[in-house]
Amino acid sequence: MITGKNYIGNVLTSTGKKTFKTFNPQTNQENDVTFTEVSDLEIEVALELATEAFTTFKTTSGAKKSEFLNEIATQLLAFGDTLITIYCSESGLSKERAISERSRTIFQLQTFANLVKEGSWVEATIDTENLERTPIPKVDLRKMLVPLGPIVIFGASNFPLAYSTAGGDTVSALAAGCPVIVKSHPMHTGTGELVAYAVIKAAEITGMPNGVFSNLNSSGIEVGSALVKHPAVKAVGFTGSISGGRSLYNLAAKRPEPIPVFAEMGSVNPVILLPNAASIKGVHWAKKYANSITLGAGQFCTNPGLILGTKGEDLTNFIKNLAKEIIKIEPVCMLHPNIIGAFENNTSRMQQQLGLETIVNYTKDTFKNYGSQIITTVDGATFLENTTLHQEVFGPFSMVVQCENVEQLAIIISKLEGQLTGTILAENELESYSEIVNALQNRVGRIIFNGVPTGVEVCDAMVHGGPYPASTDSRFTAVGINSIKRWVRPFCYQNWPNILLPYELKNENPLNISRLVDGKQTTKKI
Numbered sequence: 001m002i003t004g005k006n007y008i009g010n011v012l013t014s015t016g017k018k019t020f021k022t023f024n025p026q027t028n029q030e031n032d033v034t035f036t037e038v039s040d041l042e043i044e045v046a047l048e049l050a051t052e053a054f055t056t057f058k059t060t061s062g063a064k065k066s067e068f069l070n071e072i073a074t075q076l077l078a079f080g081d082t083l084i085t086i087y088c089s090e091s092g093l094s095k096e097r098a099i100s101e102r103s104r105t106i107f108q109l110q111t112f113a114n115l116v117k118e119g120s121w122v123e124a125t126i127d128t129e130n131l132e133r134t135p136i137p138k139v140d141l142r143k144m145l146v147p148l149g150p151i152v153i154f155g156a157s158n159f160p161l162a163y164s165t166a167g168g169d170t171v172s173a174l175a176a177g178c179p180v181i182v183k184s185h186p187m188h189t190g191t192g193e194l195v196a197y198a199v200i201k202a203a204e205i206t207g208m209p210n211g212v213f214s215n216l217n218s219s220g221i222e223v224g225s226a227l228v229k230h231p232a233v234k235a236v237g238f239t240g241s242i243s244g245g246r247s248l249y250n251l252a253a254k255r256p257e258p259i260p261v262f263a264e265m266g267s268v269n270p271v272i273l274l275p276n277a278a279s280i281k282g283v284h285w286a287k288k289y290a291n292s293i294t295l296g297a298g299q300f301c302t303n304p305g306l307i308l309g310t311k312g313e314d315l316t317n318f319i320k321n322l323a324k325e326i327i328k329i330e331p332v333c334m335l336h337p338n339i340i341g342a343f344e345n346n347t348s349r350m351q352q353q354l355g356l357e358t359i360v361n362y363t364k365d366t367f368k369n370y371g372s373q374i375i376t377t378v379d380g381a382t383f384l385e386n387t388t389l390h391q392e393v394f395g396p397f398s399m400v401v402q403c404e405n406v407e408q409l410a411i412i413i414s415k416l417e418g419q420l421t422g423t424i425l426a427e428n429e430l431e432s433y434s435e436i437v438n439a440l441q442n443r444v445g446r447i448i449f450n451g452v453p454t455g456v457e458v459c460d461a462m463v464h465g466g467p468y469p470a471s472t473d474s475r476f477t478a479v480g481i482n483s484i485k486r487w488v489r490p491f492c493y494q495n496w497p498n499i500l501l502p503y504e505l506k507n508e509n510p511l512n513i514s515r516l517v518d519g520k521q522t523t524k525k526i
Helices: 040-057 062-078 081-091 095-118 168-176 186-205 222-229 242-253 275-298 313-326 337-351 380-385 406-415 430-441 481-487
Strands: 006-008 011-013 125-127 141-147 151-154 180-183 213-216 235-239 261-264 271-273 306-310 357-361 374-379 397-403 419-425 444-449 488-494 515-517 520-522
Touching: 006 040, 006 186, 040 180, 040 213, 040 222, 062 095, 062 168, 062 186, 081 095, 081 186, 095 168, 095 481, 151 168, 151 222, 168 180, 168 235, 168 481, 180 222, 186 213, 222 242, 235 242, 235 481, 242 261, 271 275, 275 306, 275 313, 275 397, 275 419, 306 313, 306 406, 313 357, 313 374, 313 397, 337 374, 337 397, 374 380, 380 397, 380 406, 397 406, 406 430, 419 430, 430 444, 481 488
Parallel strands: 125 515, 151 180, 151 235, 180 213, 235 261, 271 306, 271 419, 306 397, 374 397, 419 444
Antiparallel strands: 006 011, 006 213, 125 141, 141 488, 357 374, 515 520
């Protein structure tokens, strides 16, 4: 079923000269299928098709888009174990993880299908005219959110389904009415082609325009750069490293017509261990965090890579217990030799920093490409002075910073780079640490009380983003229904004939959506 070709709209093609294969990190060998990297001509055709598709897809009804998204979910499920097997062979991740991620992908599709079918997400806002108003009559103004145009989505290495070909970025853009061109991730290109097949088949079944979706193979950075610079592209979605996301952001900013890049990048997700929590429940949190740090070999953007506490016997005991618990956990396979290579290089670089002490390093024999967990510690003053220690290590690594006092703890938090999450562990003491809470709130997109940051619920209230470099725009989330707002802009009609208005803004409210009319939320007709 996997051809190794590119989906240029509804057609499979392979006119490029460069080829590559994916890699199975469990068996430590290449997979069989040869993939052809997309050619410049194929890129051009894909974007021409997307531009043409946008003329009709942007006004496709919410009901029809809902059918499309639900049909993608149906087609994905129809693969059965075939998709799971390919997923595992290209990622080293377990079958259980693959099934769980598929379920999340299906849930995201169905959630956005329900959102666009109901329709109120467009935030229709109407201020009716008042010709009797003095000294200046009031005009009729009607506003709603409209799609931006063709969107380029970069597949993520660590989520071959939920953050990739038909993942959260793609489904939210399609829900908004934007055609999508996916730059498939080279580590799981076979998984990407299967998912692309499901999207294309769903588009054909539900009558979506050819070009509403394309899937492009690439093993290097050249294709991604060409896509971001192309004038037909109106926005970009990216999940990955700070260097990768920043490069795309810079390319987009230098265009004659700059476009937004919504990149979710690096995060160490600081955890604040307050004194009572360390004293009363230190053993509990040590075990909890040993599991969180090693979950999925630490290959989550919400992995707790930094734990902060104040010096003392309780923090010392917590560190000892964390080391004792984490060494019990068997290492698991990482995504790719390049991923574990980067992990080993970054941990080595960290361990060479003056003042950093390695508390525990799993040294038993492991299989090839398995990541061995590491816990380090450093004092607060050294951490403040050396910003290298602030950087993310992607993998099963965490650092405990021992602060001199609460004042130094607050300073360290305020000096941290932007983060996706921040966690506070406390026992009947939170109200006494408002300065710490406020400092952390200024640096993160989501704050957690007495929990772990790993695990991102897909729901209306979720914020998955944060101040730079956690993301390039902290006003938006990459998870949940509000992620659709990345791919739209507000548009206003003034004194427009009712018969020519979009259904969302007509007096009759034929879609029966909730609208803000003259300052009041209502579903009533005007």
